Amino acid sequence: DVKVTQSSRYLVKRTGEKVFLECVQDMDHENMFWYRQDPGLGLRLIYFSYDVKMKEKGDIPEGYSVSREKKERFSLILESASTNQTSMYLCASSLGDRAENSPLHFGNGTRLTVT
Amino acid sequence: AQSVSQHNHHVILSEAASLELGCNYSYGGTVNLFWYVQYPGQHLQLLLKYFSGDPLVKGIKGFEAEFIKSKFSFNLRKPSVQWSDTAEYFCAARAYTGGFKTIFGAGTRLFVKA
Numbered sequence: 001d002v003k004v005t006q007s008s009r010y011l012v013k014r015t016g017e018k019v020f021l022e023c024v025q026d027m028d029h030e031n032m033f034w035y036r037q038d039p040g041l042g043l044r045l046i047y048f049s050y051d052v053k054m055k056e057k058g059d060i061p062e063g064y065s066v067s068r069e070k071k072e073r074f075s076l077i078l079e080s081a082s083t084n085q086t087s088m089y090l091c092a093s094s095l096g097d098r099a100e101n102s103p104l105h106f107g108n109g110t111r112l113t114v115t
Numbered sequence: 116a117q118s119v120s121q122h123n124h125h126v127i128l129s130e131a132a133s134l135e136l137g138c139n140y141s142y143g144g145t146v147n148l149f150w151y152v153q154y155p156g157q158h159l160q161l162l163l164k165y166f167s168g169d170p171l172v173k174g175i176k177g178f179e180a181e182f183i184k185s186k187f188s189f190n191l192r193k194p195s196v197q198w199s200d201t202a203e204y205f206c207a208a209r210a211y212t213g214g215f216k217t218i219f220g221a222g223t224r225l226f227v228k229a
Binding site for chain 2: 033035040041042043044045048056058059090092094103104106107108109
């Protein structure tokens, strides 16, 4: 069974801090994604990666960056956290293009509060 | 731009009632469609998916969805809901826009009264 692990379940950070959210998957998936989930807005894609060192902007990349140095790890970075980045962050992974119907496998999420 | 819209944000049903949750997507090319479910306190998980073939797909726990290409719709149905179906349901579409990006709808919260 695919396991997607997010390093923290809850985080509280101060405005202006640099924040790292880590995600690791154990199924050799090519694609990895970062979403944020907010009530009434569903899941919005921040960034995704389809290979090591490759990254693509999603729909709301402003204020975020990502890093994919190894296939199994995809990090989301908030360079200078702001209160409007308080949210639930979800990491997901899926097989690559050869399995274009592959569903997403989600981690448990990290609830980030920025004060 | 690719988008997914879900018709209802909140649905309240009694047990044994029938369920239909609407989903429309906007994308003209080949698209894969999914329904995900998030039970209270749990992570998102796949309910069912469509990528080709029979437009009526069956998923776990008695759910099914019908792909109607002419209407760009992928509605979720269940003939008789149970209290344990209380959850949030997300429709999603995946098309090739540089890496098979998956776009989600805003979600529908279903509450089933016991």
